[in-house]
Amino acid sequence: MRLTVEQIIAYQTEGYLIVPEALSEADLRPVIGELEREIDERARRLFAEGKLKALYEEEPFERRYAFLYRECREIGKGFDIQHLLGEAMFRHLGSEKLLDVAECLLGSEISCNPIQHLRAKLPSAYAGDEPDYFQNVPWHQDCAVTTPDSEASEIITFWMPLVDATAETGCMEVMPGAFKRGYLDHRAEGGTMIDPAKLPEIVPVRAECPKGSLVIMNKYTPHRGIGNRSGIVRWSIDLRYHKTGANSGRSFQPSFPVRSARDPESVLRDAGEWRRLWREVSEAKGQKLHRV
Ligand SMILES: O=C(O)CCC(=O)C(=O)O
Numbered sequence: 001m002r003l004t005v006e007q008i009i010a011y012q013t014e015g016y017l018i019v020p021e022a023l024s025e026a027d028l029r030p031v032i033g034e035l036e037r038e039i040d041e042r043a044r045r046l047f048a049e050g051k052l053k054a055l056y057e058e059e060p061f062e063r064r065y066a067f068l069y070r071e072c073r074e075i076g077k078g079f080d081i082q083h084l085l086g087e088a089m090f091r092h093l094g095s096e097k098l099l100d101v102a103e104c105l106l107g108s109e110i111s112c113n114p115i116q117h118l119r120a121k122l123p124s125a126y127a128g129d130e131p132d133y134f135q136n137v138p139w140h141q142d143c144a145v146t147t148p149d150s151e152a153s154e155i156i157t158f159w160m161p162l163v164d165a166t167a168e169t170g171c172m173e174v175m176p177g178a179f180k181r182g183y184l185d186h187r188a189e190g191g192t193m194i195d196p197a198k199l200p201e202i203v204p205v206r207a208e209c210p211k212g213s214l215v216i217m218n219k220y221t222p223h224r225g226i227g228n229r230s231g232i233v234r235w236s237i238d239l240r241y242h243k244t245g246a247n248s249g250r251s252f253q254p255s256f257p258v259r260s261a262r263d264p265e266s267v268l269r270d271a272g273e274w275r276r277l278w279r280e281v282s283e284a285k286g287q288k289l290h291r292v
């Protein structure tokens with residue numbers, strides 16, 4: 001799918017764009033299958049260790065993790081892209097459909113940015129004493145989790161839910177047009193958040209996004225994730241892309257070319273190499289990831 005000129009202009013003036021039906025069920029199936037297998041393996045291990053009373057095998061992807069998590073938090077330990085390093089997830093990062101969209105905004109030399117997350121937003125009734133910002137991601141700009149030497153880089157967020165993201169399951173809210181104000185001061189308490197005194201007085205848009213659709217955001221667009229009042233897990237993946245050669249804002253973590261018209265050979269197609277790059281940096285502890 002290519003973006004229309006109208007969509008590109010909307011993105012460039014509002015700082016965000018919802019792209020309907022960018023991915024099909026079949027496109028998301030390998031990633032979801034990989035997560036289901038991971039959840040199953042973890043559940044069986046924790047069950048064998050006596051940390052779970054049941055496996056909840058009959059529960060679907062949308063619910064199983066919540067039941068398991070309620071009984072044993074350990075199920076969620078390291079449950080993120082850079083720790084799981086799954087083959088299907090690696091293929092998803094370089095998905096032709098995502099890159100066709102990214103190319104409309106970034107051109108044909110595209111790298112995958114290392115700031116990427118898998119999020120299991122639990123039904124609030126299951127989250128227990130989890131800090132609030134874990135479930136309700138506060139107002140922030142994604143540039144706040146990059147190093148300031150990447151100020152000149154265009155780093156575009158591609159947020160995609162693996163279930164329908166609605167006001168009930170916990171979609172995002174974004175502030176249209178606010179990216180034009182550039183970086184707003186953030187503070188670290190309660191999760192990286194825009195200093196409340198600096199928060200623009202702009203009426204936010206509720207970015208409801210069905211499964212298969214995308215929310216694309218400029219790195220200066222203020223946004224937040226609202227709570228999950230539903231009975232299912234609001235699974236989502238957020239990825240970022242930048243122009244190959246631009247500062248990624250995380251130079252100490254692996255960026256790699258996912259599309260190149262100039263040098264197609266440079267595209268990383270080997271999941272093993274991707275894993276090696278991540279394992280190498282995972283050992284380097286103590287890096288400051290956020291600006292505040
Ligand atoms: O998923 C959410 O609720 C917030 C996600 C977010 O802030 C992001 O993807 O940049």
Ligand SMILES: [Fe+2]
Nearest residue numbers: 140141142223
């Ligand atoms: Fe964000």
